[in-house]
Amino acid sequence: MSRPRHPDPELEKLLKSLERQGWRVWRGKGYYKAYCSCPDRHKKTIRITPNKSYNLNVRMQLKRRTCWQEER
Numbered sequence: 001m002s003r004p005r006h007p008d009p010e011l012e013k014l015l016k017s018l019e020r021q022g023w024r025v026w027r028g029k030g031y032y033k034a035y036c037s038c039p040d041r042h043k044k045t046i047r048i049t050p051n052k053s054y055n056l057n058v059r060m061q062l063k064r065r066t067c068w069q070e071e072r
Contacts, residue, residue, distance in 0.1 A: 003015075003025055003026050003027050003032070004027050006032065006046075006048065007048065007049075008050060008055070010055045011046060011050065011054075011055055011058070014046070014055070014058065014059065015032060015034070015046065017068075017070070017071050018034050018044075018068060020071070021068060021069065022036070022037045022038075023035060023036050023037065023068070024037070028045075030047070030048055030049075031045050031046060031047050031048060032045070032046040032047075032048070033045055033046075034046065036066060036067060036068070038067050040066075040067065042065070042066035042067060042068075044058070044061070044062060044066065046058060
């Protein structure tokens, strides 16, 4: 089952990156939820209506607290 696209193109790229790295992503009510498949069971909630700096903040949180690696 495919998930609906995120309205923000930058956050959609982030969600696709999470999915390529094995995270499960699905839409909740007002947010997306991402769950990692590693033994540490990382998870992250991503808002649907973010402010200007939200994309950078989410990426930095993922780098600091999870096994997600930014793709180049």
